[in-house]
Amino acid sequence: MSAMTGWWSRRSVAGKVELYTRWTFHLMAPVELAALGGLPLNRAGDSGLGTTGVVGLLLWIVIHCGLCATLASRAFDHTGGARPRPVRLAVVLAAATAAADFAVGGLWAAGALPDASVNAGVLVVTSVFTAGALVLCLDRVRAMAGAVLATALAAALPVAVFGHGLPMTLAAFVAVLAGGGGYAAACGFSSWLLGVVQELERSRDLKARLAVAEERLRFGRDLHDVMGRNLSVIALKSELAVQLTRRGRPEGVDQMVEVQRIAQESQREVREVVRGYREADLRVELEGARGVLDAAGIDCAVDAPALGLPAGVQSALGWVVRETTTNVLRHGDARRCAITLRRTADGVLLTVENDGAAVRDGAGAPGRTGSGLAGLRERLGAVGGTLEAGFADPHSFRVTARVPLAVPEHTGTRQEKETIA
16 A cells, blocks of 8 residues: 555655645646537537637637646746746737637637637636636736736627627626636635745755754864863973973973873863763753754654663763754654653663654665664664664654663773774
8 A cells, every 4th residue: 555655655745735736737727628628519510610610619728728737837836946937938828818819709700600608608718717827927916916807808808899799798807807816816825835835845954954053063062162172282282392392301291291191181071072971961852852853843742751860871862862863854754753761671761753754765764774873773782772773664763772771881882982092
């Protein structure tokens, strides 16, 4: 079943709205063809329409349907920012409709198209669909109203010019104004709604990228706080040691010993920053995850009672929360995320589950073994914990971390030791 619906479930919310809206208006072409195509065919025998008249009307109806469908498609592309506004095609449609209206009005007056109901139906219905297609290309309400009014006037003008009477002229004008106004309102609202949804989708992606960038900046600030002052002191003391050594003074050795001590202290502090022990607080990480995900439009439910965990356990689980939150933001299209913390008989169980893994092959999904989850496995392995990641169902991805309560306070992973050493 998932294979049949995957083409739909893999789309984002904006993609689903765009697909629904686009194909709704594509279906207007067969609706118009069904509404108008039967008029000349059904009335050909008893209305005096010849073969030429029937073929001519059918050909114009098919051309008009194709123009409206093409214009609608390009208008939605413009709404999504994929192409410029289709001004030329809109002008072609408007000019073709106006020319056809005058042609039908003239042939009607000349007796070549004697059936008034067929002629009026073609004039009104094609003008209504023209008004809707033109409105899809416009942004302002006044411009939309002007397009509807102009289309109604273009439909009524040939009726008046070729002397079909004031009642018929008013009837054509009112019919196009009312029908075109209603259809144009639906078109304008659909275009506006699609633009809003796409803008919200872009804003959501931007918030996610900003959240990731903010986390990187936070880590950069921590690293700068640790290394900035110490490196300045090392540089000054090294310069002083050089000057003392050149003068043959023994105090240069003492300065270099101090440089060595500061360097070792910096090494230890950098290791703490890399391992996340510098400001490791599980409660802060949970609240930060909730705030970041909520800001990105993802409903985050945190079920984490106060368990009084040791600092080492909080640090290990805090890294899991931080990394999985980043993965949800960067690699999925989640709408909901649930974070659960429970104490077990021999440790603590943390579960992070989101429903966005099936949309784009996200973090930890099969075939995408990124460094984030691999790093978490090594980090938890160093403290006796385990990490499991995989699909809970076709639309849900779950990360489960188990950490024992007895966690060494100063244990680094092999990669960290090699990096800092």
